[in-house]
Amino acid sequence: AQTVTQSQPEMSVQEAETVTLSCTYDTSESDYYLFWYKQPPSRQMILVIRQEAYKQQNATENRFSVNFQKAAKSFSLKISDSQLGDAAMYFCAYRYQGAQKLVFGQGTRLTINP
Amino acid sequence: DAGVIQSPRHEVTEMGQEVTLRCKPISGHDYLFWYRQTMMRGLELLIYFNNNVPIDDSGMPEDRFSAKMPNASFSTLKIQPSEPRDSAVYFCASSSRLAGGTYEQYFGPGTRLTVT
Numbered sequence: 221a222q223t224v225t226q227s228q229p230e231m232s233v234q235e236a237e238t239v240t241l242s243c244t245y246d247t248s249e250s251d252y253y254l255f256w257y258k259q260p261p262s263r264q265m266i267l268v269i270r271q272e273a274y275k276q277q278n279a280t281e282n283r284f285s286v287n288f289q290k291a292a293k294s295f296s297l298k299i300s301d302s303q304l305g306d307a308a309m310y311f312c313a314y315r316y317q318g319a320q321k322l323v324f325g326q327g328t329r330l331t332i333n334p
Numbered sequence: 335d336a337g338v339i340q341s342p343r344h345e346v347t348e349m350g351q352e353v354t355l356r357c358k359p360i361s362g363h364d365y366l367f368w369y370r371q372t373m374m375r376g377l378e379l380l381i382y383f384n385n386n387v388p389i390d391d392s393g394m395p396e397d398r399f400s401a402k403m404p405n406a407s408f409s410t411l412k413i414q415p416s417e418p419r420d421s422a423v424y425f426c427a428s429s430s431r432l433a434g435g436t437y438e439q440y441f442g443p444g445t446r447l448t449v450t
Contacts, residue, residue, distance in 0.1 A: 253436060257441075262443070263423060263443060263444045263446075264441065264443050264444070265425065265427075265441035265444075266441075267438060267439075267440070270436070270438065272436065311377065315437075320365055320367070320382055320384075320389070320390075320429070320437065321379050321382070321390065322367075322379065322439060324376055324377040324378075325376075326376050327376065
């Protein structure tokens with residue numbers, strides 16, 4: 221069974237600095253998708269970024285980028301120029317290409333210090 | 335687009351009562367998902383539908399839980415009878431095939447259920 225592990229229950233960073241959130245996953249599949257979701261205090265789950273496993277290039281969305289290491293089964297999220305609005309729980313998620321089920325990690329709570 | 339709509343946003347009920355959570359997916363989406371979020375178990379998929387048909391209900395915890403999707407624009411998750419351990423945030427999500435062939439799930443705001 222596929223599993224997703226986020227080893228950092230909490231992280232904090234100074235405003236305007238860079239922070240990296242870690243995620244590892246376990247799968248025997250070769251075709252899959254990886255996601256980072258943000259959950260602010262409002263509870264809304266917001267998709268931050270998506271990575272297709274067949275793509276070697278790391279995905280980037282404005283201040284958010286990933287470091288996808290397929291062989292190591294690692295998928296970290298880098299947030300540059302952190303802003304107060306980035307404070308939230310961040311969830312890493314996996315989905316096998318041939319399925320619809322999302323498997324989530326336990327989440328990392330990110331605090332931004334002004 | 336209004337996004338995924340869930341009601342109610344908060345529900346407080348007494349043990350033994352029936353609870354019904356409602357979801358309206360994004361128009362045109364052909365998949366609908368029900369998730370439960372708790373501190374102990376995190377986010378877990380309960381059931382999902384494709385074109386109104388249940389595809390995988392292996393995450394439904396027990397017979398007290400049931401889900402229906404009578405049409406493409408409405409789904410319910412029912413708990414009868416409710417128990418305190420059912421207290422959680424319940425999310426509905428929907429998805430459809432995007433250009434390029436992938437699917438992305440869009441989540442509703444969730445329903446916070448408290449069973450006393």
